[in-house]
Amino acid sequence: MDNFSFNHEEPRIVNPDASGLNAFFRKVYSFMGMALLVTAASSFLGVTVFAKQVIALTTGLVPSLIMFALLMGIGVMAARATMSNPGRAFGLLMAYSVLMGVFLTTLFMMMNLxxxxxxxxxxxxxxxGMATYGLVxxxxxxxxxxxxxxxxxALVVGGLINLFFFNSIVYLAISVIGVVVFALMTAYDMNKLKQMYYQVAGQQTAEQGVAVYGALTLYLDFINLFIYILRLFGIFGNQD
Known part of the structure; x- marks a missing residue:
């Protein structure tokens, strides 16, 4: 699943100093922050201005599956483009963020602020907390x-099956497991990004590409974690 191969046993540490690593992660988080802002803006516009259009676009199972496939496709393309063309990968990340905002609009319409x-x-x-753990x-x-x-x-397959044969207990279980999985995934991705940085430190284009890739992976971790936590809050909120 890694788009950048490196030797775990003998890492090529070019620039292991803390200042270089900190600068790299500032870049990663700046890209990730931009993506989250674009997603938030897209969702806000979807809820306040284009609600009817978003509902029409996402109503029914088939449009939702198409949207999911499109989101996954852009994510894969962005990940593959990072080394060869970081600029294109960043553009794809922004496009991905807009589409994710549209996707989240349907969830936000069912939740209070x-x-x-x-x-x-x-x-x-x-x-x-998990990102810090993965780093240190x-x-x-x-x-x-x-x-x-x-x-x-397993989460994706279980979620799709539960769309057809909905069960509230399964929905709750998938939400809880989703939080655990993506919390661990956050720590794993941070740990992996640190090792990837050591492989490309000092190589400007490659380092930029890894930063965009890192922003994409951490963005996905954050969004998925947010979705599962939002589902849990919605479940327990409805019980109140």
Whole structure:
């Protein structure tokens, strides 16, 4: 699943100093922050200005599956383009962010602002904690790769099956598992990005490409974590 191959046993550490690593992650988070702002703006416009159009676009199972496939396709293209053309990859990341905003609009229409805000704050806190752990830990988290990606596939398959045979208990279980999986995925991706930086440090184009790739992966972790937490808040909010 890694788009950049590197040797875990003998990393090519070109510039291991903390200042270079910090500068790299500032760039990653600036790109990720832009993507989140674009998604937030797209969702706001979707809810306040283009609500009818978004509902028409996403009503029914087939349009939703098309939207999901489109989102996944752009994500894969952006990940593959990072090394060869970071500028194009950044453009694809922004396009991805707009489409994700449209996708999230349908969720936001079913939630009140207080629930959305609480879910966002919870997501930011959990994401920040797990990202910090992934950055500072001395453990090699690459061994978790198969388990995490297998879990993500299971979540996708389980979610699609539950669309056809909806069960509230399964919905709750998938939401809880989703939070756990993407919290761990956040730590894993941060740990992997640190190792990837050590491979390309000092190579301007490659370093820029890895930064865009990192922004995409962390953006996806944050968005998925937010969606599952929002679903949990919605479940327990409805029970109140």
């Amino acid at each position: 207080q629930t959305i805000f609480a879910a966002f704050i919870t997501t930011a806190a959990l994401f920040g 830990t001395r453990r090699d988290m690459t061994k978790m790769s198969s388990l995490l990606f297998g879990s993500v596939i």
